[in-house]
Amino acid sequence: MFIGEYQHNVDNKGRLIIPSKLREGLGENFIMTKGLDNCLFVYPKPEWHILEEKLKSLPLTSRDARAFVRFFFSGATECELDKQGRILIPANLRNHSKLEREAVIIGVGTRVEIWSKEEWDIYNEDDSLSYENIAEKMAELGI
Numbered sequence: 001m002f003i004g005e006y007q008h009n010v011d012n013k014g015r016l017i018i019p020s021k022l023r024e025g026l027g028e029n030f031i032m033t034k035g036l037d038n039c040l041f042v043y044p045k046p047e048w049h050i051l052e053e054k055l056k057s058l059p060l061t062s063r064d065a066r067a068f069v070r071f072f073f074s075g076a077t078e079c080e081l082d083k084q085g086r087i088l089i090p091a092n093l094r095n096h097s098k099l100e101r102e103a104v105i106i107g108v109g110t111r112v113e114i115w116s117k118e119e120w121d122i123y124n125e126d127d128s129l130s131y132e133n134i135a136e137k138m139a140e141l142g143i
Contacts, residue, residue: 001025002107007117010103014094015086019105022112023085032089034075034096038119040089042079042112089114 006019031048035041058065102117
């Protein structure tokens with residue numbers, strides 16, 4: 001399970017250090033793709049395969065399902081850690097996430113998310129996402 005929040009910088013070549021506490025769970029090769037809320041989703045291969053099977057089961061007749069599958073798979077890339085524990089984030093994914101210099105890497109249970117610090121700060125300032133509001137909605141879902 002991935003937990004925690006870490007801050008690192010993206011270098012001039014688009015490389016980012018993955019925190020050592022997250023590396024073990026990701027393995028040597030893993031999948032990164034466009035995420036929701038202007039971030040990147042990073043999955044260890046076993047979790048990616050579970051998600052892939054779920055997405056493949058969506059009906060082709062649903063326009064929304066086709067759009068979501070395209071969004072997710074078109075941005076996906078296989079990543080490999082270098083000897084310093086860095087990954088190279090492709091330009092299209094850096095553009096999607098507005099990632100330029102400062103990055104926030106968070107553990108979110110079964111995946112890791114990579115945010116630009118600016119987008120992460122904006123996300124956390126959203127009043128509709130206050131912990132109280134979220135807690136009320138989770139209670140409605142039985143959590």
